[in-house]
Amino acid sequence: MFKILLIEDDTTLYNEVKNRLSQWSYDVYGIENFSKVMKGFSDVKPDLVIIDIQLPKYDGFHWCRMIRSHSNVPILFLSSRDHPTDMVMSMQLGADDFIQKPFYFDVLIAKVQATLRRVYNYNTEQVTLKTWCGAAVDHERNTVKNDKGIIQLTKNEMFILKLLISQKNKIVTRDSLINSLWDDKRFISDNTLTVNVNRLRKRLGEIGLGDQIETKVGQGYMALEGDPV
Structure with missing residues (x-):
């Protein structure tokens, strides 16, 4: 780093x-x-x-x-x-x-x-790595790793996490997430988005980061880090 x-x-x-x-x-x-x-x-x-x-x-x-x-x-x-x-x-x-x-x-x-x-x-592969809440997020390998362990995400889960982290501490609307996934040819419905986010939060919980994805009822989701703006 x-x-x-x-x-x-x-x-x-x-x-x-x-x-x-x-x-x-x-x-x-x-x-x-x-x-x-x-x-x-x-x-x-x-x-x-x-x-x-x-x-x-x-x-x-x-x-x-x-x-x-x-x-x-x-x-x-x-x-x-x-x-x-x-x-x-x-x-x-x-x-x-x-x-x-x-x-x-x-x-x-x-x-x-x-x-x-x-x-x-x-090595230019380092650009695939980002840090979030003290964890290394590897977009290439679809993994999240911190001192509590490492988890493997599905491509959809990583795509959603990447979008949320890119606007951390800001609300990303459900429509924005669905449109981004759709544009990326990852065809996804409103219900499928809920399932994927819940699964993502559960996986993150395995390394103590489950609470860092916050649901904003009627709006969307937010990836928390530090003090929200």
């Missing part, structure tokens, strides 16, 4: 990026004191750094220089500044890529994966 240090002072954006990256099994850390970025870097020992240019105290270029003086860890700049000199400066300082705000999260994920793959030469 790769560790990513996200040096971003916009709390809303930080939380959103962290949430998206966490869904791909990355451990994401932030900076509390922007006067001591290097201490945070030393404490985390990240495999990749994502950094904004405009930061409190010192800008991202300063911290990029500092990081480069100690480490060859890959660095991605994430900034609303779009002047060519900013992009040139970031590359001259040793950054691996420059992503301009606003951006598509799919593009950010793709660049993170490509950079880690190039630098660490890891």
